[in-house]
Amino acid sequence: MSDHDEDVIIETLALPLDGWHRARGGRMVEFAGYWMPVQYEGIMAEHLWTRESAGLFDVSHMGQITFRGEGVVPALEALMPADIAGLAFNRARYSLLLDENGGILDDLMLTRQAASEEDGEQVYMVVNGATKYDDIGHMIEHLPDEITLNLMEDHALLALQGPKAVDALSRLIPGVETMVFMQAGSFDWQGHDLWISRSGYTGEDGFEISVPAEAAEAFADALTAQPEVKPIGLGARDSLRLEAGLPLYGHDLSPETTPVAADLGFALFKRRREAADFPAAARILAERESGPATKRVGLLVEGRQPVREGATVIDASGAEIGRVTSGGFAPSVGAPIAMAYVPLAMATPGTRIQLSQRGKTHAATVTAMPFVPHRYFRGAK
Incomplete structure (x- = not known):
């Protein structure tokens, strides 16, 4: 040195x-x-x-980015499984930035902004703070030169x-x-x-x-x-x-997880599935058909002691077969809850599983998410 x-x-x-x-x-x-x-x-x-x-x-801390230029919608669609072309102006959509193997580089929100005569069509995107510069690097590398990217610092x-x-x-x-x-x-x-x-x-x-x-x-x-x-x-x-059962990038999602394993199949839009024209479409669609090896699930944990990220899911012999990716005490539920990746055969709600954290074993039950109902406003009833 x-x-x-x-x-x-x-x-x-x-x-x-x-x-x-x-x-x-x-x-x-x-x-x-x-x-x-x-x-x-x-x-x-x-x-x-x-x-x-x-x-x-x-x-x-989140990355706010705008994209504009001729062909901006198909250019962005080439990097993610969202149907942006089918999105009405001033409507938002959740999507996933995928690598060539179908791993999740980030999850994001995008909005197709109303086009102006001066600027043409524009897409506004919010990406995670910890990954925003990596995301920008990936997108600059893969987007055509005519697409302008602006980080709204x-x-x-x-x-x-x-x-x-x-x-x-x-x-x-x-x-x-x-x-x-x-x-x-x-x-x-x-x-x-x-x-x-x-x-x-x-x-x-x-x-x-x-x-x-x-x-x-x-x-x-x-x-x-x-x-x-x-x-x-x-x-x-x-x-x-x-x-709310919402995954956090860098914890519940990573390049090692695919949309299907992460239980984010809703982000794979029908038009895009039929065209199979997003990154690693063949692998992701095969996984959607046959099921992933492991799947993200919700867990209700018995007792009062929360299990944290990094705790392991174990079988009867104590061998690791899965991993907790988020966990804590849920104030609105009044009990500890967690998210974990478990073998597909154990992903059915009601399945009893064992968790190991710092040498202690905890019992938990796979449960449907969200743990508390979503209360989004979708219009007057």
Whole structure:
């Protein structure tokens, strides 16, 4: 080793609302390369507040990307199994960025934005914070030169989630109450252009709001001035998404998992299956037909002790046959829950399984997900 070799120190970055979180007592931790609030008054209280009222989450670490250029829709379809061409303008869709073997490089949300004469068609995408630069590198490598990719580093992203989110947001931005789940649009707030989708990561009704960074603090103040809204940290975001049965990339999803094994078959759209023109389509469609070797399932864990990521699923002899990828105590369920990959033969709800964590054995039962019902707003009944 030469005298000039040094360990590379990667600085943890601050998001636009860093000072705002600290001023409100946010306990900051490093996450995906950024300082993020893990909690304010406590994970349990913040979780239950979001389920009952409205919680404000700072998810500005996520990658907000726009794509435009001639043929942008087929170009993006070549990288994922989404039917973007069949998506109405200003509608959002969940999809998966796949590698050449069918492994999941990331899960993402995309919206087909209404075309303008000036800019042509545009697709807006939100990808995970920890993978955004890898995603961008992969997409630049595989997209045609005529497609322009723009990382919106000058925007914050806020998620307002919970049954009263619509009451709070519609006071500030009239019109959002007419939107339905997975609908998006552009709105003005005090001269700032906001991009808002009725979506989220908690299983609750709510909105994700892209706001210019310079307006983020004033907008967060305006939201938390509403009686329904409190700031919520990463801890409750994780317990909420786990109860909602939503996988977290880097934990429940990875390049070693396929859409079928991850129980995300709904993301394989019929037109795309019939054309078999997405990455590793032959492998994924064969797996869809015959079943994957292992499958992501929900688990209800007996007792009060949560099992955590990394615990193993074991057979009668104690041999490892699967792995827990997310786990914790579920405040709304009142019991420990988990997600795990288990052999396909054990993936049926009601199947009893054994888990091993730090030398202790725990009993669990495979259960259908979500653990709590989704409450997305799909229109007046």
